Amino acid sequence: MRPDPIRRVVIVGGGTAGWMAAAAITRVLGEMPGLSIELVESEEIGTVGVGEATIPQIVLFNKMLGIDEAEFVRETRATYKLGIEFVDWVRPGHRYVHPFGFYGLDMKGIEFHHFWLKGRELGDPTPLDAYSLGIVGGLQGRFAHPRPDQPSSPLSRLGYAFQFDAGLYARFLRRLAEANGATRTEGRIVDVERDPETGHVAAVVLQSGARIEGDLFLDCSGFRGLLIEGAMAAGFEDWTQWLPCDRAVAVPCANGGDRQPLTRSTARGAGWQWRIPLQHRIGNGYVYSSAHLSDEEAAATLLANLDGVPLADPRLLRFTAGHRRRAWIGNVVALGLAGGFLEPLESTSIHLVQSAIARLLTYWPTRRFDQLEIDRFNAAHVCDYLEIRDFLVLHYKATERADTPFWDYCRTLEPPPGLAGKLAIFGANGRIFREGNELFTETSWLSVMVGQGVEAGGYHPAADLLSDAETLTRLQHIRQVIADTASLLPHQDELLRQMGCGP
Ligand code: FAD
Numbered sequence: 001m002r003p004d005p006i007r008r009v010v011i012v013g014g015g016t017a018g019w020m021a022a023a024a025i026t027r028v029l030g031e032m033p034g035l036s037i038e039l040v041e042s043e044e045i046g047t048v049g050v051g052e053a054t055i056p057q058i059v060l061f062n063k064m065l066g067i068d069e070a071e072f073v074r075e076t077r078a079t080y081k082l083g084i085e086f087v088d089w090v091r092p093g094h095r096y097v098h099p100f101g102f103y104g105l106d107m108k109g110i111e112f113h114h115f116w117l118k119g120r121e122l123g124d125p126t127p128l129d130a131y132s133l134g135i136v137g138g139l140q141g142r143f144a145h146p147r148p149d150q151p152s153s154p155l156s157r158l159g160y161a162f163q164f165d166a167g168l169y170a171r172f173l174r175r176l177a178e179a180n181g182a183t184r185t186e187g188r189i190v191d192v193e194r195d196p197e198t199g200h201v202a203a204v205v206l207q208s209g210a211r212i213e214g215d216l217f218l219d220c221s222g223f224r225g226l227l228i229e230g231a232m233a234a235g236f237e238d239w240t241q242w243l244p245c246d247r248a249v250a251v252p253c254a255n256g257g258d259r260q261p262l263t264r265s266t267a268r269g270a271g272w273q274w275r276i277p278l279q280h281r282i283g284n285g286y287v288y289s290s291a292h293l294s295d296e297e298a299a300a301t302l303l304a305n306l307d308g309v310p311l312a313d314p315r316l317l318r319f320t321a322g323h324r325r326r327a328w329i330g331n332v333v334a335l336g337l338a339g340g341f342l343e344p345l346e347s348t349s350i351h352l353v354q355s356a357i358a359r360l361l362t363y364w365p366t367r368r369f370d371q372l373e374i375d376r377f378n379a380a381h382v383c384d385y386l387e388i389r390d391f392l393v394l395h396y397k398a399t400e401r402a403d404t405p406f407w408d409y410c411r412t413l414e415p416p417p418g419l420a421g422k423l424a425i426f427g428a429n430g431r432i433f434r435e436g437n438e439l440f441t442e443t444s445w446l447s448v449m450v451g452q453g454v455e456a457g458g459y460h461p462a463a464d465l466l467s468d469a470e471t472l473t474r475l476q477h478i479r480q481v482i483a484d485t486a487s488l489l490p491h492q493d494e495l496l497r498q499m500g501c502g503p
Pocket of ligand 1: 017317
C-alpha cells in the first residue's frame with residue numbers, strides 16, 4: 001500500500017528543541033515532495049535560556065547536520081568538554097571527574113578497571129582518575145580530538161562534547177533549518193483546535209487570529225507542554241521522591257581566563273551548583289530543593305560562589321523531575337522540556353531531544369498514525385528517562401554527606417530497583433551491567449560508583465592472568481603513558497585561538 005505521507009509539520013516552539021527538530025527534519029526529509037516545516041515561536045514568551053553543557057552524542061548530531069565544527073565553535077562561543085568534575089559530593093574537600101571516553105589502555109578484552117581494582121588490593125593507592133587522559137589533560141586545561149586511528153595511544157580512548165551559548169546554538173540551527181526550507185512564524189499561540197472525530201490537533205491559533213493547520217505537530221513549547229498536556233492531557237510521572245531538586249537560580253559571570261575543558265558541579269547544602277565555562281562568560285546555577293532552601297538563600301549562595309563579576313540578575317526556574325506519561329498522542333509528539341525534565345547534573349536534556357528526534361525520524365508517521373509504532377515510541381521515551389534517572393540518583397544516594405537535612409534525605413532514600421541492582425552487583429564483584437542501549441556506558445557508571453565511594457567487593461578473575469608484579473608494573477606504565485601524552489596536548493585556549501575564537 002502506498003503510504004499517505006505527512007504534508008504539513010508544525011513545530012510549536014523555537015528553543016533548542018524546536019530548532020534542533022527543524023534542522024534535523026529538513027536535513028533528513030527536506031526533499032520529500034510536498035513536505036512543509038513551519039516553526040511557530042513567541043519572542044515575547046522567550047526560551048528557557050539555559051542548557052549549555054552537552055555529552056558526546058552532540059558531536060554525532062552536528063555531524064548528521066553537516067556542521068563544520070570550527071564554524072560551530074566560533075558562532076556558539078563554545079568550549080570543549082572532556083567530562084564533569086564533581087566537587088564535595090562525597091564529603092567536603094573531595095573531588096573526582098566523570099570523564100567521557102575510557103580509562104586505561106586496551107587489556108585484551110577485559111575491562112581495564114578490573115586490573116585497577118586488583119592493583120588496589122595489592123596496595124597501589126593511585127586513584128582511577130590517573131588512568132584517564134581526559135581527566136589528566138582536562139585538569140591541566142588541555143584538549144585534543146580523539147584519534148581512533150591510533151589504537152595503542154590513550155588518544156584513541158578520548159570522548160568529547162561541547163559547552164555553548166544556548167541562544168547562539170538555536171540561532172545557528174535556525175539558519176541551517178531555514179536554508180533547508182523551514183519557515184518561521186512569530187506569534188503567541190492562544191488556542192488549539194482539535195478534530196472532533198479523531199481527537200487530533202487540527203490547528204493552532206495565534207493571538208493575531210492567524211490559524212496554522214498541520215498533519216503532525218511537534219510540541220517544543222517547553223515546560224508548559226502546550227499541546228501534549230494542554231490539549232492532549234498526557235499526564236506527568238513525578239519523580240520528586242528520588243530527585244527532590246525542583247528549582248534553579250541561574251546567573252552568568254565574567255570568565256577570568258580559566259578554560260579547563262570540564263563542566264563543574266559543586267555540592268551545596270540543598271543541591272549543587274553548576275559552572276560551565278564558555279569563551280565569553282561562565283554559566284552558573286544553583287539547583288536546589290525548595291523544601292530545604294528558600295529562593296533568596298539559593299540566590300545569595302550562588303552569588304557568593306562565582307568566579308567573576310555577575311553579568312545579569314539571578315533568574316529563577318521552577319521544574320519537577322519526571323516525564324510525560326506519553327510523549328506521543330495522536331498527531332502530537334513532545335520534544336524537549338515539553339516531554340519531561342531531569343535536572344542537568346549529567347547534562348542530558350539536549351541529548352534527550354536528540355534521541356527523541358532520531359526516534360521520530362525512524363518512526364516517521366504517515367497520516368494513518370499507526371498506534372503500535374506510537375506505543376513503541378512512548379515505551380522507548382520512558383526507558384530513556386528511567387535509565388538517566390537511576391544514574392542521577394546514584395550521585396545523591398552514594399554519599400557520606402549528612403551535614404544538612406537535604407543530604408540526609410538523599411543518603412537514606414530507597415534507591416529505585418534498577419540502581420539497587422547495579423549497586424549490589426558492583427559491590428559484590430566490581431562488575432557493571434549496562435542494560436540494552438543504556439545511554440551511560442560502563443565507564444560512566446564506574447566513574448561515578450568509584451568517585452562516590454562505592455566499594456567493589458572483587459574483580460574479574462581474568463585479571464589474575466597477569467602476576468601481581470606484572471599488574472603493578474603495567475599499571476605504573478599506563479599512568480606514565482597517560483601523563484606523558486597529556487603533557488603534549490595543546491591547551492584549549494591555544495586551540496580556540498587557532499580556530500579564530502576570541503576570549
Ligand atoms: P524552551 O527553551 O522553553 O522553548 C520553548 C519555546 O516554546 C520558546 O520558543 C517559546 O517562545 C515557545 N512557546 C511556548 N509557549 C508558546 C506559545 N503559547 N506560543 C508560541 N510559542 C510558545 N540541558 C542540557 O542538555 N544541558 C544543560 O546543562 C542543561 N541545563 C539546564 C539547567 C536548567 C536549570 C534547566 C531548567 C534546564 C537545563 N537543560 C539543560 C535543559 C535545556 O535547557 C532544555 O532541554 C533545552 O533548552 C530545550 O528547551 P525547549 O526548547 O524544550 O524549551
